[in-house]
């Protein structure tokens with residue numbers, strides 16, 4: 129009585145249903161509202177290069193920082209069973225370090241690389257700080273990261289002596305918008321690269337298994353030789369690296385660092401992306417692709433609301449409503465009810481109680 | 488409904504994806520009887536109980552209880568309690584840091600305001616009435632496991648209880664505690680409560696039960712009166728064939744340690760939980776720690792594996808001095824450890840059977856050398872077959888396996904690492920009779936191949952059958968060591984009690 133490959137595939141990936149439905153609904157809604165909403169065109173940018181344009185591109189492009197942060201947030205959530213609320217502040221610190229190094233000389237490729245590495249190092253050190261509080265002192269992730277959440281932007285402010293310096297260079301343009309000759313916005317390419325890096329990481333190490341084991345049963349992980357503390361720490365360091373990349377994208381888009389506004393409030397969206405992606409916020413099993421889809425759904429929602437000319441002050445309220453609906457749709461109660469309904473309609477067997485113990 | 492029948496279940500079916508857990512099962516419970524529910528691991532016992540208590544909805548069938556005209560539908564354990572059906576699960580689900588009285592009443596006081604004084608008084612009455620040796624104001628965590636178990640029962644039967652369900656209540660009790668529990672069960676039986684009793688201990692079934700219902704592979708085999716079903720016949724009904732004779736198990740003669748050298752040797756080993764002790768095991772030796780629960784036997788083997796923080800001691804593996812302060816050190820030295828508490832320390836509940844099997848091997852290989860998907864699949868398939876683990880597929884999360892099958896997965900995890908020294912703490916807990924014999928045989932086979940094995944079991948007979956040396960613990964110290972001729976039930980009991988000579 130083995131299940132067929134296809135049905136097992138759907139069963140294993142059922143958590144992706146909610147973000148996919150969200151994206152589908154937004155797509156349909158927009159197409160009805162404006163059939164040309166997703167049309168992608170080619171236009172010349174300021175430099176006269178032909179580049180892709182359209183709402184679809186701005187959704188994919190605009191979501192880049194959020195997607196990268198939600199990848200890291202997925203790992204922290206899975207391993208530590210809690211969320212990091214300091215990612216925005218951490219990105220601001222990273223961005224400030226990036227600019228600080230760039231200000232140290234005339235900008236060339238080598239200097240940008242050095243600046244990027246310094247930015248990564250700084251963000252990873254602060255990530256490690258968060259991680260140590262969580263793993264060695266046993267502090268709840270949200271409380272531990274509250275510290276950096278509160279003071280991170282002040283640290284960013286000190287790094288550049290209180291100023292919001294601008295940096296201009298074709299190299300930064302290439303990072304923040306387009307590489308000459310390539311019509312796809314660079315942040316989208318960076319997201320793809322990050323995705324590939326994570327895919328390789330999971331393919332060529334057993335990190336995924338370790339993280340899930342720690343998140344599900346820390347005591348048993350230890351008895352099987354896994355250092356739960358080390359894994360949690362590692363997940364925070366990886367998130368730190370994600371913050372650095374997001375910070376660099378953010379700075380390069382604007383050509384300046386504004387420590388107060390860079391990626392402000394993004395931590396909440398990143399946590400939401402993880403939740404909408406069907407991942408358990410209490411830790412354990414995870415699917416990074418779910419968080420990525422969740423992040424794109426959130427960005428699509430934002431762009432849709434702006435396209436509908438909703439005043440920017442109201443956008444948050446509308447967003448909240450949609451998000452409540454999505455989160456309720458993904459709740460066990462609704463899933464169970466849907467399972468029963470499905471069974472009544474089609475009479476096929478389906479597990480509605482997969483969460484219950486059978487010992 | 489017949490006069491003395493309190494519960495009937497007819498044609499109960501329950502399907503899980505890929506598994507038919509129950510297929511048209513009938514079950515009848517009479518007033519004031521103790522009714523044993525028997526079957527191999529994965530036969531469907533727990534599922535039948537969970538259907539009855541509303542944990543799972545049933546896919547077909549009918550449940551009737553005494554005093555209600557129509558068949559009933561039960562959606563939750565609370566609803567079941569409303570029908571007079573109460574359950575005590577194997578894992579104690581009470582709060583250890585509350586008092587006994589609080590545990591008995593919390594969460595189900597129908598009155599708005601709780602009067603603690605009268606509650607304590609009432610608790611005291613119930614406890615005395617049932618002869619449970621606990622005081623209402625005592626903190627629950629301070630009571631022995633058996634008493635906690637009995638408090639859980641008192642909590643369950645206090646409401647107007649017609650049916651009491653006990654799913655493997657005795658698996659972590661010693662003989663004396665089991666007797667205490669049986670006393671309570673007989674008391675309740677005399678009051679007319681119908682008791683459903685799930686266990687893998689055959690002697691216990693014959694000690695207290697009136698009737699036995701046997702399940703096999705989710706189907707009803709039959710209902711029998713205890714007197715009419717001798718033990719051999721019961722086993723045959725459960726596993727569908729004759730059980731191989733236990734006496735066929737032959738201990739191998741261990742080569743003297745002086746010839747082969749010690750595989751593992753500890754001097755003055757101590758941990759945060761265990762006091763300093765000396766211990767050694769030779770290649771191919773099977774030895775065991777025994778003693779009452781709480782005597783320090785589990786703590787000692789945990790110290791060997793580095794499961795609790797190690798505080799001192801000199802350790803040699805194959806004659807070479809090594810440091811073992813954490814589980815990973817032990818694993819790297821070829822030591823494996825199957826923990827006593829499967830649920831807390833063993834299973835990774837949400838991970839698949841496959842991931843649970845390969846976990847320890849993967850950790851030994853290191854994070855940077857992942858097993859390929861194909862390798863993992865091959866290993867999982869091999870051990871699922873070798874230990875006949877009942878699972879819908881290797882992808883199934885381990886938490887949806889039956890208790891005994893979860894235990895086999897953890898055993899598979901350690902066998903897969905091919906350790907030179909394997910520590911098994913209660914490996915047969917919750918395992919059915921047939922498989923128990925298989926595991927004992929496996930232990931002896933592995934030892935013949937040169938593996939050193941330390942074995943702990945609450946069943947002394949099981950240890951006498953497999954171990955060539957028994958270390959007896961009392962009050963967290965080694966009270967004596969028995970070998971050869973001394974290995975007898977009486978001698979072990981005497982050493983445990985303190986009259987070594």
Ligand SMILES: Nc1ncnc2c1ncn2[C@@H]1O[C@H](COP(=O)(O)OP(=O)(O)OP(=O)(O)O)[C@@H](O)[C@H]1O
Pocket residue numbers: 481482484485486487503504506507508526527528529530531532533534535877878879886887888889890891892917919
């Ligand atoms: N939630 C679930 N999801 C999928 N399958 C399940 C679930 N619960 C039980 N099963 C399957 O149903 C079958 C019966 O399991 P059950 O727990 O009733 O066995 P059992 O008789 O109690 O065995 P044991 O003696 O090992 O406790 C098993 O094959 C098990 O894998």
Ligand SMILES: [Mg+2]
Pocket residue numbers: 486487532533534889890891
């Ligand atoms: Mg069971």
